[in-house]
Amino acid sequence: MENERKPKRIHLSAGRRELLDIVKTCRAVENREFNPFLLDVRQAIEILRKYFPHWEDLDDYCLDAQTLNELSKVIKLQNTQLRFQSSSLYADPEFLERKFERLSVKKLAEIFVKCWHPTVELEQLTLTTVEEALDYWRNLLPVEERWRRLQLGRSSQPQSVEMAEALRLGFTSTEGFMRMLEKVWSEMKNEYSKSGEVDYWKFALRDSYTDTVRRAYLISFLLTYGYARMLVKKNGRMFLEPYETQKVEEDRHMVSFPISIGVERWKEWKEKA
Amino acid sequence: MEGESVSKRFYSDKLKQAAHLLLFKRGKMPGAKDWELKTKLGRNYEEIVNQLNVLLSDLDLEVRKIAGEPIGGPTLSASTSRGEAEARFLVGLKGSLTLREARMCGWRIDNLSALSVAISYLISKQGKAPRKDIEKLLAYKFGRWRAMTLIDVFIRSGYLNEDETGLLSLGWRTRAEVDLKSLMTLVLEARPS
Numbered sequence: 001m002e003n004e005r006k007p008k009r010i011h012l013s014a015g016r017r018e019l020l021d022i023v024k025t026c027r028a029v030e031n032r033e034f035n036p037f038l039l040d041v042r043q044a045i046e047i048l049r050k051y052f053p054h055w056e057d058l059d060d061y062c063l064d065a066q067t068l069n070e071l072s073k074v075i076k077l078q079n080t081q082l083r084f085q086s087s088s089l090y091a092d093p094e095f096l097e098r099k100f101e102r103l104s105v106k107k108l109a110e111i112f113v114k115c116w117h118p119t120v121e122l123e124q125l126t127l128t129t130v131e132e133a134l135d136y137w138r139n140l141l142p143v144e145e146r147w148r149r150l151q152l153g154r155s156s157q158p159q160s161v162e163m164a165e166a167l168r169l170g171f172t173s174t175e176g177f178m179r180m181l182e183k184v185w186s187e188m189k190n191e192y193s194k195s196g197e198v199d200y201w202k203f204a205l206r207d208s209y210t211d212t213v214r215r216a217y218l219i220s221f222l223l224t225y226g227y228a229r230m231l232v233k234k235n236g237r238m239f240l241e242p243y244e245t246q247k248v249e250e251d252r253h254m255v256s257f258p259i260s261i262g263v264e265r266w267k268e269w270k271e272k273a
Numbered sequence: 274m275e276g277e278s279v280s281k282r283f284y285s286d287k288l289k290q291a292a293h294l295l296l297f298k299r300g301k302m303p304g305a306k307d308w309e310l311k312t313k314l315g316r317n318y319e320e321i322v323n324q325l326n327v328l329l330s331d332l333d334l335e336v337r338k339i340a341g342e343p344i345g346g347p348t349l350s351a352s353t354s355r356g357e358a359e360a361r362f363l364v365g366l367k368g369s370l371t372l373r374e375a376r377m378c379g380w381r382i383d384n385l386s387a388l389s390v391a392i393s394y395l396i397s398k399q400g401k402a403p404r405k406d407i408e409k410l411l412a413y414k415f416g417r418w419r420a421m422t423l424i425d426v427f428i429r430s431g432y433l434n435e436d437e438t439g440l441l442s443l444g445w446r447t448r449a450e451v452d453l454k455s456l457m458t459l460v461l462e463a464r465p466s
Contacts, residue, residue, distance in 0.1 A: 031438060032402055084399045089457050093397040100394075101413060102465040105386040106372075111463055112389035113372050115455040119446070120334060120364045121303035122296050234437075255418060 015051035026070035036077040188242040200238035304363035335367040
């Protein structure tokens with residue numbers, strides 16, 4: 001009797017994990033990150049069958065239905081791919097990549113021009129566009145007004161200050177510049193390891209305006225020297241990604257990205273934070 | 274006889290009106306929508322457009338009808354999957370330009386070459402691919418920064434579309450202007466010089 005096999009215990013948490021993994025893979029396939037045939041649909045269905053009788057919560061049933069829905073999308077993509085491969089437009093993307101590498105820029109342009117039939121479109125001034133332009137011009141504030149909005153203020157002539165005064169104003173520090181950079185860098189790395197992303201403004205924002213500007217200044221150096229990189233999302237949000245070691249990529253094209261930090265805006269951000 | 278001349282004059286006016294509608298850009302996109310032509314030219318607008326097409330063919334131009342087709346070259350007689358109301362009529366070049374002519378129109382060889390790479394790669398990926406993949410592909414020849422800018426230019430001009438997940442697809446202009454089948458054939462047949 002002891003030799004009789006006991007039925008395997010089903011761990012629901014493991015089941016949920018497996019289903020979530022399937023959903024994640026399906027989404028990656030939908031986003032064209034993988035070939036749809038890389039997913040073993042039969043095995044995925046087996047997993048669904050295995051856990052389905054054991055689900056008790058509504059959430060689990062919903063997850064099951066969602067997984068099934070995602071799998072059906074992958075099957076649809078598999079079908080599309082098969083149909084596409086049988087069409088005359090089919091070409092292996094990897095083969096094409098190698099081809100592009102070998103073909104010259106001029107040759108590629110010549111190929112394109114042969115099968116390009118551009119549209120004829122004549123630009124014109126209409127009553128509506130003229131009215132829109134006039135409205136824009138009438139509503140445009142004078143340059144002085146627009147400059148005032150930027151709160152640049154009047155600039156004074158450069159003067160010399162004593163070291164003690166510069167220290168008091170925060171223009172210089174007894175701490176070495178590289179040490180300050182290292183400090184900010186390690187803070188950034190800590191933040192990144194904790195939350196997986198570092199929001200630029202949250203990271204740069206300090207209690208005082210001077211500290212915020214100083215921190216933004218140090219961040220700019222970290223980015224320029226290759227200790228971190230900045231990602232700007234479509235919605236305009238900026239994120240920092242620290243590197244473990246300094247990266248100097250010669251083939252990288254550096255881009256200047258000015259960020260304005262005015263007192264008013266700093267106040268707004270502070271209120272939001 | 275009198276009826277015939279009336280009919281001819283009617284067509285002559287309508288032809289002018291059709292040419293104005295199709296050639297002069299009024300909104301963001303060139304050409305005119307199916308319903309616009311129907312409203313302005315009347316029920317027999319397709320006949321008028323066909324007649325205009327015959328006239329334009331002497332000038333190496335043609336009237337094209339584009340609809341929401343997934344992949345494939347646009348033709349005048351193409352049937353639309355979204356229905357007639359969504360179709361757009363455009364006037365385009367019947368033949369093709371030389372590289373020199375294209376440069377004179379303001380196109381850089383780099384841009385044309387990058388567009389050729391982006392479109393053919395997208396076709397090989399069934400019309401959709403992540404933006405970063407195309408950026409990487411273009412960066413090999415044009416540098417990362419230029420690749421990013423070029424893709425933005427192509428999106429703005431309607432050759433490519435980008436969705437909120439960062440997936441690129443073929444835009445309306447590609448479907449209207451590029452003969453995708455010959456592009457793929459020429460790319461596959463091309464040999465490095």
